Amino acid sequence: MAPPTATPHVLLVPFPAQGHALPLYDLAALLAARGLRLTVVTTPANAAQLAPLLAAHPDSVHRLIFPFPSHPSLPAGLENTRNCPPVYIAVFIHALAALHQPILAWARSQSAHPVVAVVSDFFCGWTQPLAAEIGVPRVVFTPSGVLGTAVPHSLFRRLVKRPVGCDDGFQVAFPTIPGEPAFEWREISMLYKIYIEGLVEEQVGESLEQNCLWNLESWGFVSNTFRALEGRYLDAPLEDMGFKRVWAVGPVAPDTDTAGDRGGEAAVAAGDLSAWLDAFPEGSVLYVCFGSQTVLTPAMAAALAEALERSAVPFVWVVSGDGVVPEGFEARAAAAAKRGMVVRGWAPQVAALRHPAVGWFMTHCGWNSVLEAVAAGVPMLAWPMAADQFVNARLLVEDAGVALRACAGGVGVAPDAGELAAVLADAVGEKGSGARTRAKELAAEAAIAARSGGSSYEDLERFVQEIQKL
Template sequence: MSVHILMYPYPTPGHIIPLLDLAHKLLHLRRSDLAVTVLVTPDNLHLLDPFLSSSSSSSSSSLQFQPLVLPSPEPPATPHPPRRRLAANVRALRDLHLPLLSRWFESHPSPPCALVSDFFLGWTHRFARERGVPRVVFSPSGAFGLSVNFALWRDLRRPDEESMVSFEKLPNRPRFPWSHIPLIYRNYEVGDPEMELLREGAIGNIESWGIVFNSFDGLERAYLDHIRKEVGHNRVWAVGPLLPAEADGSAGPVSRGGPSSVSAGQVLTWLDACPDGSVVYVCFGSRAVPTQRQMDELAAGLLESGVRFILCVREANRGGHAAEGNYGAVPEDFEERAAGRGLVIRGWAPQVPILRHRAVGTFLTHCGWNSTLEGLSAGTVMLTWPMGAEQFVNAKLLVDELGVGMRVGEGSEKIPEAAELARVLAEALRGDLPQRVRAKEMSSAAWNAIEGGSSEKDLSDFVRCVDEQRRTKIHA
């Protein structure tokens, strides 16, 4: 294979899944000279099963998609506090994988001509440069979120007046309360080796050869142009929304996530019995777990609203984390009181099929980027309740710039009272909402981008540029 691309996701489902969706898109370009290797740890290997099973039916396909399984770091003897956990995980991955990856490169008969790696893995920029191959950042966040990230780490921003942080150079000159800035940055301390590793990684992202976004031009054109200006080149590609195979019309469903208390078939059968646009879907993503106070107000609001709903509940022992360290449980009598109009899913929900079902009209979300894109592509009204990371940036995009959303809560600072939440839930299902009109427009723009539009063109251009770089190196 001439164009061999190594993909290296950060090993959590929310980062692995969109990169696998990118791999799926690449392999369906039908280029016989393109091969993809995905680096994965043993505990996440099951996420590749659909690709491996489809490849096994064809010898040519099996050559085009291969896993590279490297071990997971050993759990630390003493658990790291939450404020240091990401930095410790990144360091552990680098220390363990760097020598293994080096040996794999050196021994491979046809080593990769490009490395696409997650933005948490900025250390791979130096690794790729030392081997003379371009490193491409994969951003599972949008261009707005990464623009804020770049400005923070490059300039080491701190609050100005009234504990607000201003971004004067960004489009629309956004401002955020200090508490809405990602925690990993707020915890940054000059001279702390692990925190310095995060900053070095962010600078490595800025200096990398290219960036691929899970976004599309019609969604974030101003911020994509800003990123191009910041990095000083045009090797910035928006190829999203990256959706699972069953949602984009391609053959072969892609398994996602983990175990669930309710099968996808049961969920869709339940939705089939509901009128069009009558259901609110509530999910806080693969990591966030509401605190008990948040869960109590949410459950009471759902009951008081009288609306039909699906509530996806993550469980703390599945890797979630609550902002205040306590884990919210659904009240014992909640399901009994909601019988007939509410469905509770414990574990993973088949989110994309749910959002695309005709019965679902509104999505109450933590505003993680995967959920944001899935909601936008489905044309649902978005009720925003960001919990952390870049989710406050995404909520601002949805509400203030795109006009497809309504604010509900903000982490643990602004928890809606049950009565107010009930009012908003009922209002958000109205068919004549201006946000619903805008949501349908954004859904059309998303599908147009991936069906022959800007995202499809960017994907092809990305492969073309990688191939040109490879050929230039050969003839140098």
């Protein structure tokens, strides 16, 4: 038997959703650069996504491929959550737990490179008992911010219910979170609502609850956030995160990344988009994108299109998946002094946000998009749809001051086109000056946090030191 190596070996378990897996891979690159040996669990259909990480760190990052666990509620061959309804995501969380035994058997065979810790996504709570059986600590990786992580864990910890007779405006309070935020029932995560309202089979629902409770037993949380953005939620351990330590190490994405590199083949090249934007004055263009999961209904798309036309603000509108654009709108926008561009498919979002002409970002407030905008110094128009996005919107508008509210309706709710046009006019006018200024300040703070001596850099160094002690 070969003697164990001195290099700490960490097992990483991502959740097969792009918004979850990619930032964990970014964290893996940072850990590998600091001398850790990493093994990343994946399944056949998701393995290719690891290629850039493996190419960059061929000696220190390895992949461990297992067949995706089948489940009768999932279509055959479905191995990631892209374009999936919330019920499917709940089943994914439940189904992945079947990887426990094969991973355990593999871990017990690693005599030359024994695993010293497990780092896994917060939707992989089943890795908590797995880590215990291996005999190592488990760290929860949260691709959301601290506030966006505390809120759902609070719900599952307290099992909050909407009283009989109350509508979606029922206020849910979070008294143990700094600032004591409250959210309407319609703003609560659909994953929690389908559980508490009994809309999934019992085993799946129990997995959702247990997943969160296991997270609260972990060694701690590694969060893709930074102190200047979420300092009030990092100053003291939160009850809704089990009073565990949080290492704030974000933003973890490299500055040079473009969304088209990892999200799929871009529908427009970064150079072509940059050339189009070059024709506009600094800060004059609105970039509109609602991520890879959200598809606007025809009514929502019509309201947005009308608002864009009424406001006369130059724009780039990225329409993903099966999204629709009102008939004739694209041609009218292109004809009006080439004022608007519609991109159907994936766009190089990081490159677009960093172009000087882009002055605002209308976003669903998904956390990866939020951090990309923050790093670029671009203020946001918040139009949250689901998941943690209402929580993120509150953070951006009320805490950070880098966003204005565009629409509060959520999935399927179309805004009033006139009201939305007024929001756009306010944003590019004097009323948006405060958010524009604060966005530039926060971008500088994010850059400082990630550099040597910065808060995120130091938290990452401390985390690696804790791993090395194991």
